[in-house]
């Protein structure tokens with residue numbers, strides 16, 4: 001039996017954050033990317049972060065945002081990890097003194113997970129997303145799960161188009177360390193569904209038992 005961890009991303013309210021924790025999420029994502037419809041300002045992010053109880057990780061998501069903005073967020077919001085979704089270099093990712101996760105855009109034929117694992121060797125994890133390079137994530141797009149990840153050497157987080165109905169299949173195909181979901185547990189853009197979050201985490205737990 002494997003405990004596959006679940007990150008729920010794009011929380012836009014304290015109530016949704018509490019519901020995600022109640023559903024059993026291991027990590028919650030707060031989006032600061034300038035190009036996201038789920039983008040938070042610092043005041044809202046602080047109120048959401050305060051609503052998250054102990055033993056649940058807080059992850060801040062950026063995409064090609066400038067260093068000053070990232071530093072301001074790191075200084076004003078309680079965070080455990082940073083998630084970078086753009087063309088950020090390894091030096092940029094590690095420069096904020098926090099564990100980080102680098103997203104790899106899998107929605108193109110030449111995406112090289114092994115190259116990313118080499119370049120971002122000090123990352124806490126690699127996150128594989130279904131978006132094309134340059135396009136924002138969080139669009140609900142899957143990628144081809146028939147890939148061999150055995151040589152990656154870093155924890156792998158699978159994302160992109162996951163929902164309660166397909167996450168078991170993704171786990172069976174890729175045996176990831178964790179899965180990450182945003183659109184697939186929403187009722188409307190930026191509004192999470194407690195029922196969908198429960199169903200998602202039940203499906204993850206079930207897949208980890210088989």
Ligand SMILES: O=C(O)c1ccccc1N[C@@H]1O[C@H](COP(=O)(O)O)[C@@H](O)[C@H]1O
Nearest residue numbers: 009036137138140159160161181182183
């Ligand atoms: O959620 C966003 O708005 C977002 C913006 C820019 C980059 C990434 C974003 N979200 C991340 O995208 C993946 C997949 O999300 P989905 O489940 O397909 O909606 C996930 O890691 C989100 O954290």
